Amino acid sequence: MPEMPEVETVRRTLSPLMQGKIIKEVTVWYPKIIVGDSNAFIQKLTGKKVLKIDRYGKYLLIRLSDDLTLVSHLRMEGKYRITTAAAPKEKHEHIQFIFTDGSAIRYDDVRKFGRMHLVETGTERQTTGIRHLGPEPNTDEFSVEYFYQKLAKKKKNIKNTLLDQTIVCGLGNIYVDEVLWQSKIAPLSSAQRIPYDAVVKLHHNINQTIAEAIEKNGTTVHSFLNAAGKTGDYQNELKVYGRAGQECLRCKTILEKIKVNGRGTTYCPNCQVLYK
Structure with missing residues (x-):
């Protein structure tokens, strides 16, 4: 998508x-x-x-x-x-x-x-x-305090929480995997159990990743083309998505792929912390 x-x-x-x-x-x-x-x-x-x-x-x-x-x-x-x-x-x-x-x-x-x-x-x-969407990344409405307070009320895992669009909109499977890896948070972590300092990092990485992906005209993994028929360039920056079975670029552990609510999810079982 x-x-x-x-x-x-x-x-x-x-x-x-x-x-x-x-x-x-x-x-x-x-x-x-x-x-x-x-x-x-x-x-x-x-x-x-x-x-x-x-x-x-x-x-x-x-x-x-x-x-x-x-x-x-x-x-x-x-x-x-x-x-x-x-x-x-x-x-x-x-x-x-x-x-x-x-x-x-x-x-x-x-x-x-x-x-x-x-x-x-x-x-x-x-x-x-x-009408169902939360604020966009890189907006005044999407503040750290807002983000932390919203996550504190969510019992779902953080992967599903970021995908449901009601807290922050615009993130899909690719960018959720990327920002969770960047933030060293395991995708099955309970959203409400993630400590404040980790939420601050996650908030920063969401903003930065979305801004960089826009600058590079998005990610082409399967079929994405812009209206001029050209592909994006951000796929060259991906650190985990599509790299299951390869070494983590941070700790060299083999990246694993699991299903989270039916969505393929790639993460590092060593350096991404599971908050429960």
Whole structure:
């Protein structure tokens, strides 16, 4: 699943391809991508101008004229790409936006898990999945004190706690494994048992890792491409994810892979402390 750095990279590359353009025509080849009635979706979008593209967590917020916002979640493998209206439709393309200048953007999704929800601008936190999200890394709302107090109330293990998006949003499987290794915290540690000094390190590493991953245009492990069709670069910085069976870069112990709530999880059994 594209995580926050990847979605931010998509936003940055998609913005110049869409901003200022007027939607001439919308084609929906797979209606289940759309939340609500697809015919109403098409009707409301036709003729609208793309003002800008924002993001919150893993959600893209395409701001349109007449106070409309298209909220898009890429889920597992969704991606946007620039094309033309005349280009042949590819197998996994499900939505097409044709602009008055002749260019087109298509939404491609092999697993068809992505969703688009057209809402009134300013209602995203009440009407979409954004209402369940915690603050983003590197924001004033995501302070050390806030983070420590939230973890202190969680009986779940820290891996699941960071993945559920309600305390801090934007982290997925890759970055959770990375920040826990950097912070020397075992993934099965009880969130509420992690001491304050370790939470401070974890908070710092979450902020730093997300910032660095955004700077390097995200991580391409399987299929992530930005809107320009390019891969990210942060995969070259990964210390644990995808390295099960290899030596820990810190203590040389062999890294192990386990399942945590069904998610593959790589960690060092020696230098990552288990807090219980």
